[in-house]
Amino acid sequence: MAVYNSLHPHMFLRIGKPLMLGVAIGLLLAVPVALAADWGTPARSLAQKIAAVTGPGAVALEVNNRSSLRPAEIEQARGALVSELGTLGVQVLASGQAATVRITFSENLQNYLWIAQVRQAAGDEKVLMVSVPGAPVAGSFGPSSPLSIHRTLLWSQDAAILDATVLPGGNPEHLLVLDADKVTLFSGQRGQWRPEQAFPVTHERPWPRDLRGRIVFNSEHLFDVYLPGVACEAVLSSPLSMACHEADDPWPLGTGSAGVRGFFSPARNFFTGVVAPEIGKQNTFPAFYSAAALPRAQYVLWTLAAVDGSVHLVDGINDVTAKVPWGSDIAGVKSGCGSGWQILASARTQTGDSLRAYEVMDREPAPVGTATEFNGPLTALWSKDDGTAVTVERNSDTGKYEAYSLDVACHQ
Amino acid sequence: MLVISSVAALAGGTAAAVRPHYGGTVRVVLRAAPVTLDPARLSMAQDNHILGLVFEGLTRFDSHGRLQPQLATRWQADSQNQRWQFWVRPGVNFQDGTPLTADEVAASLHAANPAWTVSASGDSLVIETTAPDPQLPAELALPRNGIARHTVNTVVGTGAFQVSQFQPGKSLVLSAYESYWDGRPFVDTVAVTLDQNWRQQMIALELGKTDVAEVAPEQVRRTGLAGRTVVESAPNELLALVFAREAQSAAEARLRQALSEH
Numbered sequence: 001m002a003v004y005n006s007l008h009p010h011m012f013l014r015i016g017k018p019l020m021l022g023v024a025i026g027l028l029l030a031v032p033v034a035l036a037a038d039w040g041t042p043a044r045s046l047a048q049k050i051a052a053v054t055g056p057g058a059v060a061l062e063v064n065n066r067s068s069l070r071p072a073e074i075e076q077a078r079g080a081l082v083s084e085l086g087t088l089g090v091q092v093l094a095s096g097q098a099a100t101v102r103i104t105f106s107e108n109l110q111n112y113l114w115i116a117q118v119r120q121a122a123g124d125e126k127v128l129m130v131s132v133p134g135a136p137v138a139g140s141f142g143p144s145s146p147l148s149i150h151r152t153l154l155w156s157q158d159a160a161i162l163d164a165t166v167l168p169g170g171n172p173e174h175l176l177v178l179d180a181d182k183v184t185l186f187s188g189q190r191g192q193w194r195p196e197q198a199f200p201v202t203h204e205r206p207w208p209r210d211l212r213g214r215i216v217f218n219s220e221h222l223f224d225v226y227l228p229g230v231a232c233e234a235v236l237s238s239p240l241s242m243a244c245h246e247a248d249d250p251w252p253l254g255t256g257s258a259g260v261r262g263f264f265s266p267a268r269n270f271f272t273g274v275v276a277p278e279i280g281k282q283n284t285f286p287a288f289y290s291a292a293a294l295p296r297a298q299y300v301l302w303t304l305a306a307v308d309g310s311v312h313l314v315d316g317i318n319d320v321t322a323k324v325p326w327g328s329d330i331a332g333v334k335s336g337c338g339s340g341w342q343i344l345a346s347a348r349t350q351t352g353d354s355l356r357a358y359e360v361m362d363r364e365p366a367p368v369g370t371a372t373e374f375n376g377p378l379t380a381l382w383s384k385d386d387g388t389a390v391t392v393e394r395n396s397d398t399g400k401y402e403a404y405s406l407d408v409a410c411h412q
Numbered sequence: 413m414l415v416i417s418s419v420a421a422l423a424g425g426t427a428a429a430v431r432p433h434y435g436g437t438v439r440v441v442l443r444a445a446p447v448t449l450d451p452a453r454l455s456m457a458q459d460n461h462i463l464g465l466v467f468e469g470l471t472r473f474d475s476h477g478r479l480q481p482q483l484a485t486r487w488q489a490d491s492q493n494q495r496w497q498f499w500v501r502p503g504v505n506f507q508d509g510t511p512l513t514a515d516e517v518a519a520s521l522h523a524a525n526p527a528w529t530v531s532a533s534g535d536s537l538v539i540e541t542t543a544p545d546p547q548l549p550a551e552l553a554l555p556r557n558g559i560a561r562h563t564v565n566t567v568v569g570t571g572a573f574q575v576s577q578f579q580p581g582k583s584l585v586l587s588a589y590e591s592y593w594d595g596r597p598f599v600d601t602v603a604v605t606l607d608q609n610w611r612q613q614m615i616a617l618e619l620g621k622t623d624v625a626e627v628a629p630e631q632v633r634r635t636g637l638a639g640r641t642v643v644e645s646a647p648n649e650l651l652a653l654v655f656a657r658e659a660q661s662a663a664e665a666r667l668r669q670a671l672s673e674h
Contacts, residue, residue, distance in 0.1 A: 206503075209595035210432050267596060268434055289431055307433065327429030346429040353429040378429055 039080045042130045046114045047084035049128040054099060056089030064104035064317065074105055104317075146369035146411055147335055147342060147357040151404040154390070155186070155193060161392045162213035163382055164403035167222070176223055177403065178215040180207060183225060183232070183242060199242035203230045210269040214382055216252055226251040229266030250276055253302075254293030254332055255385045260302070262291065270307050280316025288312070292332035292383065294341040294360055301360060303343055305330045313363045320363040327353065329378060334387025337410035342368060344389055344406065346378050352396060353378040357408055369408075437601040440624045441616050445607035447580040450567050451558035452524035460555045462604055465586055466507075467558025467569035470498050470517065471549050475644075479550055483512065483559055483570065493546040499536045504593045506561045507574040520559045521552075572597045582606055 063078050081103070082092045092101070104115065116128035154164050159179045167174040175186040175193050182200050186193035213227040218234070225232035225242070232244035250261035253275065260279060262271040265287075273285045279302055288304040304312040305328055313320045327346035334341050335357075343358045343365065354371040355378070376396035380403075383389050389406040446460050451467050454460050464472075470484035484498040504512040514532035521539065522530040529540040541548065551557060560567045568574065570593065573586035584604040588597050608616065613625040617640075627635050632642055653671075 206591065206593050206595055209598060211595075267590065269431055309430070328431040329429065348429040 039077050040084075042114050043077070043080035044084045046116055046128060046130045047081060047088055047090070049130070050085065050101070050116055051088035051090050053126050053128070054090060057099065058091045058093045059085075060094060060100040061092045062100065062102035064102065077105060078103065147337070147408045148369055148411060149344070149355055149357060149372040150407050150409060151372065151391075154403045154405050156395075156398075156400045156402045158400055160211070160379065160394075161401040161403045162211065162227075162380055163215045164390050164392070164405075165215050165217060165223070165384060166405065167217055168386065176215050178213050178225060180211055180213075183215060183223075185240070197240060199232075199234075199240075201225070201227065201230070201232060201242075202244045203227070204246055205229055205266070208265075208267050208269060212264075212269055212380065214251055217385060226264065228264055228268070250274075253291040254300075255383050255387065260291075260293070260300075262288075279314050282314065282316070282319065285312060285314065285319070286310070289328040290330045290381065292330045292343045294332055294339070294343065296339070303330060303332075303360065303365075305345075311365070313360065313365075315363075318363070322363060322365055324358070324365050327378075329381035329391075331381045331383040331389040331391075331406075333357070333383070333389050333406065333408050335408040335410055338368065341387075342408060344381065344391075344408075346381060347371065349373055352376045352393070355381070355391065355406070432598050434598050435600050437603055438599050438624060439622045440602060440604045441608040441613045441622045441626070442604060442606055443609060443613075443626060445581040449575060449578060449584075450562075451556050451560050451569075452520070454556040462584065463555050463558060464571065465573040465602065466571045466575060467555070467560055468571050469553050469555075469557050469559065470500075471553040473550075473553050479553065482553075483517065484552075487549060489546075489548070493544045493548070494541055496539045496541075496545075496548050497536055498539070498552075501593070502535065504570050505591060506570055507568040507589050508561070508563060509591075510561060510568075512559070512570055516561055517559050520561070521557060524557055573602060576601075 061078075061082065063074060085092060102117070114130035116130075117126070154166070154175060155161065155177050157177070157179070159181070162178045162180065164175060164177045167176065172187045173189055174196075175188075177184045177186065178201075180201070182198045184195055185197045185199070187196050188194050208228050211228070213225065216224045216226070218224050221236055222234040222240070224234075225244070226249065229246055229248060230244055231247040231249045232242050235241045235243050248263060248266055250263045251271070253260050253262045253271075260275050260277065263274045263276075264271050270287050270289050271291070273287045275283055275285065277283070279300075285304055285306075287307040289307060290305045292303045294301040294303065299316055302312075302314040304314065305326060306312060311322045311324050311326055311330075313322055324345070325347060327348060329346040331344045332341055333344055338359050339361065343360060344355050345358055345365075347354050347356065349371075352374045353376070354373045356367055356371040357369045358365040359368045360366075374391075374393045376394045378391050378393055379401070380392035381389060382391075384405075387407075391404050391406055393402045393404065394400070395402055440462070442462060444460055444462065446454070446463070448454070449463065449466065451463065454463075468482050470482060470487070472480050472482040474480045481501075483501050483504060485501050487496060487498040489496045498517075500512060500514045500517055506512060506516075510516070514535055514537045518530040518532040518537045521537075522528060527542060531538050539548065545551070558569060558571075560569055566575070572589055572592045572594070574589045575584070576587045577583070577585040583606060586602040586604070588600050590596050605616075605622070608625075610626070610628050610631075613622070613627075616622040617625045627642065635642055
């Protein structure tokens with residue numbers, strides 16, 4: 001049975017059992033100015049759907065933008081919707097109404113979507129959607145413009161490599177390689193590294209199996225190392241040294257610009273799910289193996305590869321579970337095309353593991369390019385501050401661990 | 413020992429590049445029916461491979477049958493192979509938290525081998541045998557030479573699992589040892605049903621009542637065709653002909669002669 005709002009348009013008093021109406025409207029377009037005149041059609045269509053649920057009366061309206069639209073364009077779309085609602089007897093007033101309407105503008109790869117979620121006090125929630133055919137003109141991927149993954153071998157050794165990073169700047173360049181026992185500093189150029197110094201990693205407790213670790217550039221003291229239950233940092237002395245101590249310091253999850261950190265279990269191979277600072281209003285998620293940050297114009301979309309195999313897309317307001325055939329390891333990479341950032345996700349093949357780039361629009365990961373196959377399992381995958389990523393393969397033929405730098409390129 | 417498994421996770425048979433998961437219970441059925449968990453009280457002939465999860469030796473055999481260090485980091489012998497020195501791995505604790513020392517190792521090995529002279533000094537121990545014994549490091553990999561520490565009510569080892577429940581000859585429940593020196597195992601619990609013959613094991617597997625069962629060598633091919641995962645464990649049986657110094661009968665003398673000619 002439908003529940004209708006008050007018929008009194010100027011009612012500001014609370015009624016005995018307030019109705020809650022939430023409406024989210026999604027997606028517009030990537031070239032909004034050119035298509036602004038077309039907004040009347042989807043606004044009219046969605047307004048009719050809303051009115052069919054709420055009936056005539058007063059509602060409060062909230063607007064969220066999860067699209068690439070600019071604020072002025074959002075205001076135009078909002079105005080069109082308010083106007084259409086008004087013609088149907090639905091008055092948009094200030095908050096505190098018997099009903100509240102929340103609007104979110106979003107987008108995906110194929111269509112513009114206006115999505116409406118309607119929740120009423122009776123407990124029933126309606127989700128309404130208007131789809132506008134046609135992919136965004138800018139920032140899209142068509143069949144002729146996939147991303148390709150370029151890999152460059154950084155270092156190969158018998159001991160398991162946990163992470164590797166090329167320090168920014170410097171001539172010659174410097175490479176840091178982390179394994180269970182040490183950090184090794186190399187100098188030279190890619191493909192021709194010479195070991196300069198090794199810094200032993202000290203720890204009191206046994207390492208967990210499937211050991212993982214990160215090495216991160218630090219502009220103040222050169223680098224930080226994160227291992228389960230252990231934190232190390234370089235000490236700028238002469239000669240350079242490294243100090244380790246038992247600590248549960250949270251690890252950086254994305255790149256330096258996306259400063260969210262995650263607490264890593266000191267005796268396991270995954271993040272506990274607790275992050276700091278919080279993402280939106282949420283600081284606890286299911287335990288996860290890896291995370292990727294996708295910076296947007298107004299927020300950061302976080303993708304978490306959970307221990308239970310699910311993939312969570314978190315934008316600070318919503319936590320949506322996606323069904324994708326991904327492995328445990330993902331990383332965010334910057335391409336400059338499409339939305340600017342994509343996800344590299346691992347998967348298993350018959351001969352080894354593979355990596356593939358995915359674009360995430362409107363919480364729908366879609367592949368953009370073919371998979372890059374490796375000759376063995378991938379044991380590590382981490383984002384780097386410069387928008388690249390590093391992965392480690394255990395070569396099935398040689399048994400050696402090989403660290404590769406990964407970057408993605410657009411094929412226009 | 414050959415084992416078959418119906419658990420995809422044990423064989424890594426997953427569709428995507430997933431990392432190993434922690435947790436869960438693995439159910440195992442075995443023919444063995446030990447009535448004691450004390451390594452020193454095991455006979456050479458008993459098949460007690462499962463105890464390798466609880467007790468570790470100074471050495472071990474890898475999956476290729478090659479000898480590798482375990483609780484010892486290295487060893488050396490005199491020219492006669494009669495006096496052996498082993499260095500004990502640092503940073504290892506028994507499952508009750510007691511640190512592993514050369515003294516503890518020496519006491520454990522002497523209890524299992526009263527004929528040996530075993531003495532500890534610092535972080536190493538010396539084993540002296542009554543006769544040259546070039547195979548001593550391999551002998552130390554046998555289950556009966558697993559290093560054990562006796563407490564008032566029980567016996568503990570240094571292995572990846574500790575004993576939670578034991579019904580002699582019937583069942584054994586092992587739980588993961590969180591502080592295991594080589595990393596806490598992924599599986600939480602191993603539940604073992606003992607004294608199950610081949611037929612009982614196959615029935616348990618078919619009915620889904622076990623995840624791991626043994627398989628007779630002659631059944632390996634058929635089992636593999638049935639879609640099961642067959643894994644060959646490290647060798648744990650030694651078949652040898654041992655002769656006395658003097659022939660005990662004319663028949664034995666002829667047997668010796670026949671063997672020497674081949």
